Amino acid sequence: MVRILLVEDEAKQLNRMKEILEQTFPDYDIQTASTPRQAIEKLNQLRAFSLLITDYDYEQADETGYNLLEYCRKNLTDVPVIIITAYGKDSEKEVRADLSFQKGAFDFMHKPLDIQEFIERIKRAILISEALA
Amino acid sequence: MKIEPVEMTRVILLVSPACTQAGELFPNYEDTITFKSLSYIAKNKCNNEPYYYWLIYTDKSKETAEYIDRYFSDAFGLNNQNRLHRIPSIDNAEEICNLILQIASEPKNENYTVYCDCTGGTKTMSIAMSLACNHYNLISETQTHLVLTFVPPEAFNAGISFYQYNLSRIIQQQNHFGRMQYLARFSSILAHEIKNPLNLINADLYLLGKSCANEYSQQLIREMERSVNEITQIIDNVRQVVRGEADASLTPAINLNEVMRRLKIRTKGHFPSLNFVLEGDLKNIRLKIAEEKLYTVFTNLIENAAKATHGTGTVIFKFRLHKNKIAIDVSDNGPGIPDELRSGLFKPMRRGININGTGMGLHIMKVFVTEEGGTICYDENYTQGARFLIELPLDISED
Numbered sequence: 102m103v104r105i106l107l108v109e110d111e112a113k114q115l116n117r118m119k120e121i122l123e124q125t126f127p128d129y130d131i132q133t134a135s136t137p138r139q140a141i142e143k144l145n146q147l148r149a150f151s152l153l154i155t156d157y158d159y160e161q162a163d164e165t166g167y168n169l170l171e172y173c174r175k176n177l178t179d180v181p182v183i184i185i186t187a188y189g190k191d192s193e194k195e196v197r198a199d200l201s202f203q204k205g206a207f208d209f210m211h212k213p214l215d216i217q218e219f220i221e222r223i224k225r226a227i228l229i230s231e232a233l234a
Numbered sequence: 235m236k237i238e239p240v241e242m243t244r245v246i247l248l249v250s251p252a253c254t255q256a257g258e259l260f261p262n263y264e265d266t267i268t269f270k271s272l273s274y275i276a277k278n279k280c281n282n283e284p285y286y287y288w289l290i291y292t293d294k295s296k297e298t299a300e301y302i303d304r305y306f307s308d309a310f311g312l313n314n315q316n317r318l319h320r321i322p323s324i325d326n327a328e329e330i331c332n333l334i335l336q337i338a339s340e341p342k343n344e345n346y347t348v349y350c351d352c353t354g355g356t357k358t359m360s361i362a363m364s365l366a367c368n369h370y371n372l373i374s375e376t377q378t379h380l381v382l383t384f385v386p387p388e389a390f391n392a393g394i395s396f397y398q399y400n401l402s403r404i405i406q407q408q409n410h411f412g413r414m415q416y417l418a419r420f421s422s423i424l425a426h427e428i429k430n431p432l433n434l435i436n437a438d439l440y441l442l443g444k445s446c447a448n449e450y451s452q453q454l455i456r457e458m459e460r461s462v463n464e465i466t467q468i469i470d471n472v473r474q475v476v477r478g479e480a481d482a483s484l485t486p487a488i489n490l491n492e493v494m495r496r497l498k499i500r501t502k503g504h505f506p507s508l509n510f511v512l513e514g515d516l517k518n519i520r521l522k523i524a525e526e527k528l529y530t531v532f533t534n535l536i537e538n539a540a541k542a543t544h545g546t547g548t549v550i551f552k553f554r555l556h557k558n559k560i561a562i563d564v565s566d567n568g569p570g571i572p573d574e575l576r577s578g579l580f581k582p583m584r585r586g587i588n589i590n591g592t593g594m595g596l597h598i599m600k601v602f603v604t605e606e607g608g609t610i611c612y613d614e615n616y617t618q619g620a621r622f623l624i625e626l627p628l629d630i631s632e633d
Contacts, residue, residue, distance in 0.1 A: 111430060117437035124444065158426070187429035189422070189473055213462055215431035216440035 103227055104147065108140040108155040108169065109185075112164065118154075125220055136162040137169040144173075150180050151230040152223065157186035157196045167204060174205040178231040179233045181207035181226040185214065192204070245272065245287040246337055248330065249295040249302070264302040272306055285310070288337045290319045291331065361493060410614060421476045425469045432462050471598060474530065487520040488528065490560075494551065497532055502550075505540045514553030519560060521626055527602040531610075534595045535564045535622060542568025558628050563613075565621035579612055 105122060109115040115133055122131045132147065134140035134180070136159050144150060157166040170182050173181060184201045198209040209230070210223050262268055272287060286308065291299035303317055319333060436459065443455045494512055501510045521528065532551075539549035543566055552563040571579065580600035603610040608626040 113438070114430065114434055117434060117441070121437060121440060124441070187426045187433065189425055189470055212429045213436045213466055216436055 102130055102149075103151045103231075104149055104218075105152045105154065105223070105227075106130060106132045106140060106143060106150050107133065108134045108137065108153065110135050112154065117219070120221075122223070126223075136173070137164045137166070138162065140167060140169055141172055144177060150177070151234075152181055152183070152226050154183045154185065154223070157184055157188065159217050167196075167201075170201070170204050170206055179230065181230050183210065183222065183226060184207040184213060185210050187212040209226070245285060246252060246334055247272065247287065249288050249289055249291040249299045260384060263298055263305075269302050269305070272302065273532060277300040288317050288319060290321055290333060292321055292323060297321070321432070344478075369417050369584040417476050421473050425473050428469055429466065436462055472582070474598060487522050488525045490519040490521055490553075493528055493532070497529070499537070500533065501536050505536070505545050507546045508543070510536075511548060511550040512553075512614050513550060516553060519553075519555070519628070520561070521628060523604075523606040523608075527606065531599045531602050531624070532564075538595065539564075539566035539568060542566055542570075547619075555628075559625050560628055562624040563621060564624065564628065565613075565619055566614065567619040570617070570620045576612060576614065580610070 103126070105126075107115060107118055107122070109118065112135070115135065119131050119133055122129065132150075134143050137155070140153070140155065144153075153169070155166040155169050159165060166184050170184065175185050179180055179190070182205070184196070184206045186196045186209075188196050200208040204219055207226055210219065210222065284365050289299045289303055299318055307317065319337070321330060321333065334541045392565060439459055439462070443452060446452060446455065498510055498512070501508060536549055539547065543549075547567045549564065549566045552565075554563075580596050600610055603624060603626070606626060608624060610622060612626045613621040613623050
């Protein structure tokens with residue numbers, strides 16, 4: 102069973118993305134969380150995740166997607182992580198493609214997402230995840 | 235006997251650890267640049283009349299500061315309190331800035347001149363003084379002005395005893411720089427805030443597209459998706475403009491030859507069939523312009539040329555030196571810009587023949603070139619395609 106964890110603090114975006122994934126992948130189990138901390142709890146509770154998709158910025162929670170990425174790299178080495186951000190390439194925030202890859206992210210995308218591209222990248226990540234399993 | 239300074243002059247000196255340790259770096263305290271600054275100001279600015287001064291020191295420079303204080307307070311007979319201020323280190327520019335402001339802001343309703351010296355030229359201290367200058371211009375209600383007296387490292391190392399560097403132009407630049415930095419940060423936040431709802435719109439459009447079989451509805455959805463992309467591009471372009479200005483304050487000179495070499499490689503990669511021609515000798519030509527800005531201007535021109543010639547034409551960069559400027563003519567062999575589109579060509583949101591563009595490319599070029607003291611215009615008399623005429627000031631002449 103393919104299980105995806107979606108992490109995003111903005112509720113509407115989270116719900117839309119969940120809806121898109123449920124429609125596109127009706128056989129997958131799509132789980133959600135609103136903060137990296139909640140995500141880690143879910144990862145520990147349910148285990149066996151095939152993919153984690155996380156936003157970068159969780160200002161209210163004073164965390165970033167990199168916290169989650171680092172946790173995954175230490176504890177769940179086989180789970181690919183996709184980082185998504187609305188911050189631009191030249192933003193002052195420390196979120197960039199090259200840095201994300203250095204930290205072990207599988208993929209990196211800018212908002213607003215091209216949904217079709219987003220879906221194709223998820224398929225690719227699942228493929229890799231299943232090959233590693 | 236209490237002596238009141240005749241001129242309302244205040245001197246704030248940062249006694250850097252770099253110019254301390256008399257005996258190691260200087261044989262005597264009187265040889266330190268701090269001491270010489272105070273003497274210089276007394277002689278040249280105050281006609282040897284007394285003035286108020288303050289010394290900001292660290293533990294390393296304490297001894298020097300105390301000696302200098304004893305000497306000058308005796309010489310001037312001053313009795314203003316709290317002349318010596320200790321800071322734990324010189325690493326925190328903001329802390330130093332706050333201290334400068336605190337000292338310099340009393341009394342509030344007098345007109346006075348503040349000299350702030352950053353001997354030894356540490357970067358943090360110069361940042362601190364720049365921050366203080368920004369504050370002064372924003373909050374000062376009096377005629378107070380902050381003058382920086384700065385010994386650049388090369389002067390210090392050459393053993394020049396005192397060197398006063400009038401930084402009033404840099405103060406103005408720093409103020410502008412401070413404001414542009416603020417705008418750059420603000421625009422980054424704004425861009426982030428706009429892109430999140432755009433993401434939602436994209437998601438909604440996708441779901442709508444999936445649930446709608448109607449051909450007309452599908453067409454409308456595609457149009458809306460294109461609009462979202464366009465908005466995103468505009469946001470990124472505006473960020474580029476604002477950030478370009480914020481980044482381009484004290485810019486090092488760039489080597490034009492190197493910029494063109496990189497550009498040639500990039501063009502070959504993006505437009506392999508476009509003929510890229512350089513004319514003119516670029517050896518040792520250096521410009522004082524942010525490299526990223528120049529690169530953006532040139533890549534925009536190349537992309538426009540590629541679009542106009544369907545990627546198979548020719549773009550020519552012609553360079554000519556004229557007095558202390560460089561003239562750069564960039565032409566292509568496309569159809570040129572139609573007459574009806576030439577008016578207001580460099581204004582924002584004006585599309586040329588590229589109707590799918592955001593209309594920001596030419597405006598960004600104009601902003602970047604103008605900010606660097608240059609000019610850009612479209613050559614109306616050129617009939618063999620499009621030609622843009624750019625002039626940029628040289629910072630360092632050709633060797």
